[in-house]
Amino acid sequence: xxxxxxxxxVIISYLFYFxxxxxxxxxxxxxNIKLSSQPDYFGYYVVLMALxxxxxxxxxxxxxxGNFQEMFVMSPILFPDISTWSDGKxxxxxxxxNNLSVIVNLPLDDLTNGEKSxxxxxxxxxxxxxxxxxxxxxxxxxxxxxxxxxxxIILGFLATRSIxxxxxxxxxxxxxxxxxxxxxSYIAILITIGIFLSLVFEAINFFRYVNPxxxxxxxxxxxxxxxxxxxxxxxxxxxxxxxFGFIPLLTGTLLIATVAMIVxxxxxxxSAIYLAEYASKRVRDIAKPxxxxxxxxxxxxxxxFAALSLAPFIKDVGESVGLPVSAESALAAGLAMGVMIxxxxxxxxxxxxxxxxxxxxxxxxxxxATRSETIKxxxxxxxxxxxxxxxxxxxxxxIGETMIVVMAASLRANLTFNPLEPATTITxxxxxxxxxxxxxxxxxxxxxxALGLTLFLMTLLLNILAITIVKKYREKYE
Amino acid sequence: xxxxxxxxxxxxxxxxYGLFAVALSMFFVLILMWKIFSTGxxxxxxxxxxxxxxxxxxxxxxxxxxxxxxxxxxxxxALADEVVRQNHPKLNEEQFIKVREMYTRKxxxxxxxxxxxxxxxxxxSIIMKIxxxxxxxxxxxxxxxxxxxxxxxxxxxxxxxxxxxLTSEGKVSSVFNFWFFTKGDSRxxxxxxxxxxxxxxxxxxxxxxxxxxxIGLLASVYLEEFVKPGKVTDIIEVxxxxxxxxxxxxxGLLGLGMLIGVIGLPYQVPLVGGLVLGFMTLPTxxxxxxxxxxxxxxxxxxxxxxxxxxxxxxxxxxxxxxxxPGTLTGTIIGMAQALGETAPxxxxxxxAFVMEIPGGPLDPATGLPSQxxxxxxxxxxxxxxKTSAGIMLLLLFLIIMNTxxxxxxxxxEVKW
Numbered sequence: 001x002x003x004x005x006x007x008x009x010v011i012i013s014y015l016f017y018f019x020x021x022x023x024x025x026x027x028x029x030x031x032n033i034k035l036s037s038q039p040d041y042f043g044y045y046v047v048l049m050a051l052x053x054x055x056x057x058x059x060x061x062x063x064x065x066g067n068f069q070e071m072f073v074m075s076p077i078l079f080p081d082i083s084t085w086s087d088g089k090x091x092x093x094x095x096x097x098n099n100l101s102v103i104v105n106l107p108l109d110d111l112t113n114g115e116k117s118x119x120x121x122x123x124x125x126x127x128x129x130x131x132x133x134x135x136x137x138x139x140x141x142x143x144x145x146x147x148x149x150x151x152x153i154i155l156g157f158l159a160t161r162s163i164x165x166x167x168x169x170x171x172x173x174x175x176x177x178x179x180x181x182x183x184x185s186y187i188a189i190l191i192t193i194g195i196f197l198s199l200v201f202e203a204i205n206f207f208r209y210v211n212p213x214x215x216x217x218x219x220x221x222x223x224x225x226x227x228x229x230x231x232x233x234x235x236x237x238x239x240x241x242x243x244f245g246f247i248p249l250l251t252g253t254l255l256i257a258t259v260a261m262i263v264x265x266x267x268x269x270x271s272a273i274y275l276a277e278y279a280s281k282r283v284r285d286i287a288k289p290x291x292x293x294x295x296x297x298x299x300x301x302x303x304x305f306a307a308l309s310l311a312p313f314i315k316d317v318g319e320s321v322g323l324p325v326s327a328e329s330a331l332a333a334g335l336a337m338g339v340m341i342x343x344x345x346x347x348x349x350x351x352x353x354x355x356x357x358x359x360x361x362x363x364x365x366x367x368x369a370t371r372s373e374t375i376k377x378x379x380x381x382x383x384x385x386x387x388x389x390x391x392x393x394x395x396x397x398x399i400g401e402t403m404i405v406v407m408a409a410s411l412r413a414n415l416t417f418n419p420l421e422p423a424t425t426i427t428x429x430x431x432x433x434x435x436x437x438x439x440x441x442x443x444x445x446x447x448x449x450a451l452g453l454t455l456f457l458m459t460l461l462l463n464i465l466a467i468t469i470v471k472k473y474r475e476k477y478e
Numbered sequence: 479x480x481x482x483x484x485x486x487x488x489x490x491x492x493x494x495y496g497l498f499a500v501a502l503s504m505f506f507v508l509i510l511m512w513k514i515f516s517t518g519x520x521x522x523x524x525x526x527x528x529x530x531x532x533x534x535x536x537x538x539x540x541x542x543x544x545x546x547x548x549x550x551x552x553x554x555x556a557l558a559d560e561v562v563r564q565n566h567p568k569l570n571e572e573q574f575i576k577v578r579e580m581y582t583r584k585x586x587x588x589x590x591x592x593x594x595x596x597x598x599x600x601x602x603s604i605i606m607k608i609x610x611x612x613x614x615x616x617x618x619x620x621x622x623x624x625x626x627x628x629x630x631x632x633x634x635x636x637x638x639x640x641x642x643x644l645t646s647e648g649k650v651s652s653v654f655n656f657w658f659f660t661k662g663d664s665r666x667x668x669x670x671x672x673x674x675x676x677x678x679x680x681x682x683x684x685x686x687x688x689x690x691x692x693i694g695l696l697a698s699v700y701l702e703e704f705v706k707p708g709k710v711t712d713i714i715e716v717x718x719x720x721x722x723x724x725x726x727x728x729x730g731l732l733g734l735g736m737l738i739g740v741i742g743l744p745y746q747v748p749l750v751g752g753l754v755l756g757f758m759t760l761p762t763x764x765x766x767x768x769x770x771x772x773x774x775x776x777x778x779x780x781x782x783x784x785x786x787x788x789x790x791x792x793x794x795x796x797x798x799x800x801x802x803p804g805t806l807t808g809t810i811i812g813m814a815q816a817l818g819e820t821a822p823x824x825x826x827x828x829x830a831f832v833m834e835i836p837g838g839p840l841d842p843a844t845g846l847p848s849q850x851x852x853x854x855x856x857x858x859x860x861x862x863x864k865t866s867a868g869i870m871l872l873l874l875f876l877i878i879m880n881t882x883x884x885x886x887x888x889x890x891e892v893k894w
Binding site: 003063065066112170174177178180181182184185186187188189191192194195197198199201202266267268269270271273274275277278279287290291293294296297298299300301302303304305307308309339342343346370371372373375376393396397399400401402403406407427430431434435440448449452455456459460463464467 | 485486488489491492493495496497498499500502503504506507510513514517551692693694696697698699700701704713714716717718719720721723724725726727728729731732734735736739740741742757760761764788790814817818819820821824825829838847848850851854855862865866869872873876880
């Protein structure tokens with residue numbers, strides 16, 4: 001239905017472009033009226049006038065559809081105890097009614113056995129509500145469609161009629177387009193605000209259940225404890241005191257990120273140095289794209305690889321030398337993550353090393369230094385700030401990486417600094433707490449937003465720091 | 479002299495470290511690819527068992543004149559059992575259950591699909607290649623060892639003996655696994671396909687493109703052409719750079735909290751997935767598009783302005799068309815990244831078990847990477863090769879998109 005309506009809207013606007021243009025041309029040649037803009041602009045003018053209100057109204061309808069639907073269907077006559085329902089129950093019932101509304105008006109012969117049994121199990125009131133819902137959907141759909149067709153047509157004709165010698169279409173059209181362009185550039189800011197608001201709001205909800213001090217400083221992580229207590233009964237705060245402790249997640253995240261950086265920094269930096277300073281053009285042309293493939297591989301692939309091959313391999317190796325290694329060791333996840341980050345470090349460092357002026361190298365060679373001495377004692381110190389910036393960006397990436405740790409790291413929190421033991425991370429716990437039924441009235445779900453907020457702020461801090469450093473460095477040699 | 483030798487050998491060592499680092503990184507690429515291809519190639523063929531099928535109207539309770547709807551609704555379970563009994567005569571009940579397990583659980587669907595295509599075969603006998611169960615498939619492919627004790631095998635000794643008999647009669651064969659490319663997800667590995675996930679990702683990418691491309695293009699036009707550098711542009715610029723480095727999972731939380739929680743869009747649909755991916759891709763597109771706009775020489779703008787074009791006409795008639803190849807390249811690269819993103823899809827629910835192939839961006843769906851994640855979490859060996867095969871398909875799409883980006887850059891980009 002929506003696609004159909006959109007298609008019609010496109011056709012209508014296309015037609016109106018020609019109608020507007022035609023009318024302008026008519027005035028010009030048959031009416032001998034001097035127009036103040038090119039005929040094209042009258043076409044654009046009509047299209048914009050016809051479309052913008054319709055699109056805005058459609059967007060409004062879309063936003064409030066849920067409210068209208070609830071008003072229409074969830075009447076207290078059908079469901080007397082509706083005021084006592086929780087949001088979760090309301091959602092469940094709505095979902096059920098939605099399923100029912102699809103089949104409730106169909107002839108019995110067309111139903112499968114499963115659908116018949118769903119119908120039989122529903123109560124009389126539910127069936128009535130489902131019929132209401134089906135009617136609502138019909139009315140909503142048709143009103144939407146008329147809105148899409150009739151409103152633009154009326155507005156379009158009005159706009160066409162208003163075309164005259166006095167109407168200067170071009171400035172109006174350009175003004176509207178300027179607003180649209182300006183609005184587009186503010187969307188990036190809106191997204192950031194949206195991220196911040198949605199994280200903060202749900203995080204505040206979470207901190208209603210759990211004291212922030214407990215969250216940030218306690219060392220126990222057992223979110224399932226929140227399940228034991230029923231959400232509607234209210235929580236006993238003591239029960240949650242040691243259930244949501246952030247510390248083991250932080251140490252786990254840092255542990256895995258450290259392993260990753262131990263892999264990625266030397267390999268990435270040395271690759272960058274070799275490719276920038278030593279390799280012939282032919283070697284560079286082959287090796288660089290291959291290393292960059294590593295950056296293009298989706299993280300879910302690394303996660304699969306880490307869980308399937310790397311973790312068992314490390315476990316076997318560890319056991320053969322007599323070390324107890326967990327099957328979900330932080331080492332496996334960290335190694336896979338390190339490989340993922342190699343190209344990130346190497347391409348950033350490459351840019352930085354290339355930006356060091358040739359005169360510094362020449363000066364060093366002139367003093368008789370070998371190439372490696374030049375690199376170690378001149379180029380790297382000169383590029384240090386930039387390289388540090390790229391490391392920070394890499395760390396931020398490692399902390400925010402999700403799929404590798406979801407697939408290869410442990411789910412159990414473990415306060416340890418031993419990479420052979422299992423460890424969990426912030427991102428893993430965000431995913432675990434949100435997979436499955438999502439209800440926004442339980443601290444077990446809401447904790448994801450508190451974790452997300454912490455993660456967002458951590459990475460934001462690292463990014464700002466890194467970007468500032470890199471920028472300062474660039475200015476130094478420009 | 480001694481110290482010079484030392485310095486020279488230090489030089490050699492340092493260079494060797496560099497070469498080693500490059501070689502090791504390349505080795506990682508190789509080992510990753512090798513592992514994926516060696517585990518995944520099996521998913522493209524499936525084992526079938528030839529069987530004589532008599533479409534006995536009594537078992538399906540349809541006849542030559544039945545409508546397509548009736549054929550679709552009829553139950554083929556009894557017919558499937560009968561086919562097994564006819565092709566393996568003289569089985570006792572226990573043996574029958576074991577033999578039936580060797581065929582796919584979706585036996586009845588296979589019969590139904592065949593009959594829907596060939597309704598004239600009712601009451602006739604034909605020879606059909608029936609798909610084997612995943613466990614049997616894995617034995618035939620050699621992924622399950624045959625020589626371990628019976629208790630550790632999914633296929634017991636009796637089933638193995640039946641298999642060997644069928645093999646010697648030439649009835650067991652491998653065919654190209656079309657199902658993998660045409661079907662949606664399934665609980666049974668042998669009938670699970672990737673097409674539902676591909677369509678889910680496709681719808682999400684269409685939404686992502688229709689959101690991020692126009693807005694990214696217009697935003698960069700505004701920042702490059704219409705405003706003087708100042709406080710506002712600085713804020714937007716810092717903001718875009720930071721947005722580009724925000725972890726993808728946080729965008730997923732935005733989708734869940736805002737789009738689903740506040741605005742009330744449905745859970746697990748490509749529309750929300752596409753919007754979230756669009757939010758993520760937007761900074762990439764803006765950055766690429768700005769660079770591309772900047773590379774259009776000022777003489778073009780001055781020329782247009784000199785013959786009387788307005789600022790708007792200059793930008794839309796001259797500058798944007800010239801910068802479009804660069805913008806498109808950046809967009810395709812951004813979309814390729816978006817295609818591989820899994821974490822945001824997890825957050826907005828596109829990781830559920832969905833059998834139906836989605837018909838639009840408002841139908842419940844999974845995405846290609848989240849389907850890979852789902853399969854990888856499954857314990858059955860049959861899903862392992864599906865996971866790898868899914869990854870191969872995903873990588874293929876990424877290669878195609880990145881190649882397209884390179885081709886557009888080479889062919890269309892104007893060098894000034």
